[in-house]
Amino acid sequence: MKLDFLEPVVAHKGPWATVYATTGPADESSARRRELTWRELCRSLEEQGADEATVGAVRASLDGLEPGADTPGIALFAAEGRTVLTRTLGQPPAATEAIWSEIPRLTPLLELTQQRPGCLVARIDRAGADFRMHGVSSVEDAGSVHGRDRPPHRAAAGVWSARHFGVAGENTWAENAARIAQEVVRVFADSGAELLVLAGGARECHSVDEDLPLELRDVTTISWHDGRAAGAETDRLDASIETARLEHAARAAENVLDRFRAGRDASGGDPAAIEGVPAVAEAARQHRIDTLLITPAGPDPRRELWIGEHPDQVAVRRSDAERLGAEHPHAARADDALLCSAVAAGGEAFVVPGDGGDGSPAGGIGALLRWPVGEAERTRG
Known part of the structure; x- marks a missing residue:
């Protein structure tokens, strides 16, 4: 899936308020439920430490929505007192939630929109x-x-x-x-x-x-x-x-998984696909990710990575992030950190449905590479 629609988010400084919500039909009873939901979402952001201006921007954007049958859900991303990106969804999100974090919570958006390619x-x-x-x-x-x-x-x-x-x-x-x-x-x-x-x-x-x-x-x-x-x-x-x-x-989906299996299992040649958070994080630092693969049900997407001020400053350890030049490293979910890096480098991403099954990335994180892994990189890894 192409990720250029996420460029405004990656180019903007955090921390971020991310909101996923069901909008419901445009009737009186739903309007009352929406009012209570919007209020609870904003209260949740305040309790997580969000600043007043950003919470206000989220509330204003939610109040400005026009619910209806064509927009059953909404994804909203706000930072520094303004809403940077709003996406209406073709189906309701799995959960209505508000998240305050150093980088935006992106994987659910990809999962919801992947079935509706441009x-x-x-x-x-x-x-x-x-x-x-x-x-x-x-x-x-x-x-x-x-x-x-x-x-x-x-x-x-x-x-x-x-x-x-x-x-x-x-x-x-x-x-x-x-x-x-x-x-x-x-x-x-x-x-x-x-x-x-x-x-x-x-x-x-x-x-x-x-x-x-x-x-x-x-x-x-x-x-x-x-x-x-x-x-x-x-x-x-x-x-x-x-x-x-x-x-x-x-x-x-089938094409991406076929390419991943062939690239990972290359016999007699250098692998063109990798799996596991450490290996994919190294590829992200080198701008080598062609397509990032994420299986949300796996354990690796929830693993912790350390990130810096730039999308390619991603590392498994805080000290490694500091060596990359990050002045104030922050912990972040691996899937979101790697997605931000892929967006910034012009890569693509694919969310593997379900548990992935045989042939999907072990642990839930993998990548197709722009050029294969050579012997030197494998030895160093």
């Missing part, structure tokens, strides 16, 4: 396409592209020069399909999406799909339930988008 939807007809970005917690317009509209269709049979106009219509559509595909590539790269859905007529979608580069076609799904026309089957398209997201997340 998805770019292109609604296509023969004259162009409209784009919408389905993000982790919102849907936004992402622009459009318009092709030539004359002649967009075949001429009727029997009309003078029908063959000429029919060929011209096909040539126009071929040009439009290529233009739409070119814009799809650009918008997809800018959006940060992991999945592409082409919606519209079968012929139009397949024509655009054929003009896409192979790496983008590998993450493309075609839906015939909607196009650009008024009255299109929006509900059926929404359902197909959610199905595509779930299927993409499942494929991505």
Whole structure:
């Protein structure tokens, strides 16, 4: 899972107030329950030592929420008297809680959003396409592209020069399909999406799909339930988008675990995957983490690491953190400390569901590396 949406949090100084809460429906009885819940969350932050300004920012953000069926949960991160990041959740969190800590509590957010990878939807007809970005917690317009509209269709049979106009219509559509595909590539790269859905007529979608580069076609799904026309089957398209997201997340999960098993068990070569908190912490210091793997049910995510002022100052012992230049080391959960380091280094992360099973990182923490572990690193480790 891409982590760029967490960059505002990692770039900001702590300590942090992290809140996970269920918002509930927008009715009178739920409003009363929310008021009591917000009050209890803020009281909890005060008891944990949060400053008045940050607690006030949390309360203001909670009061400003608009609950409804589309936002069953919320994740909120605040520091130094302001809310830095708010994410609406597609499902309620496992627990409503408020945490005051040196770094934000991030793993539950990844666990809740991993099943909803960013998805770019292109609604296509023969004259162009409209784009919408389905993000982790919102849907936004992402622009459009318009092709030539004359002649967009075949001429009727029997009309003078029908063959000429029919060929011209096909040539126009071929040009439009290529233009739409070119814009799809650009918008997809800018959006940060992991999945592409082409919606519209079968012929139009397949024509655009054929003009896409192979790496983008590998993450493309075609839906015939909607196009650009008024009255299109929006509900059926929404359902197909959610199905595509779930299927993409499942494929991505299996791919990550396959790569981890192959990299860890490399025979006759240097391992490209590691496991265990000490080894992953060393990789984080060297900016070598490509993808961080976390199994929340394992013991290692709850282990203690020592962190400094910079995300790559992570160590198993306080004295090691001081040797890395940390002036005032703090203890932190291993999963959150390593996640912050991965975000800062441009890495990705994957939360392994359940207990992970065979082939997942022993203890619950592992990583795919940007370059393999050589003999010198193994000996030193």
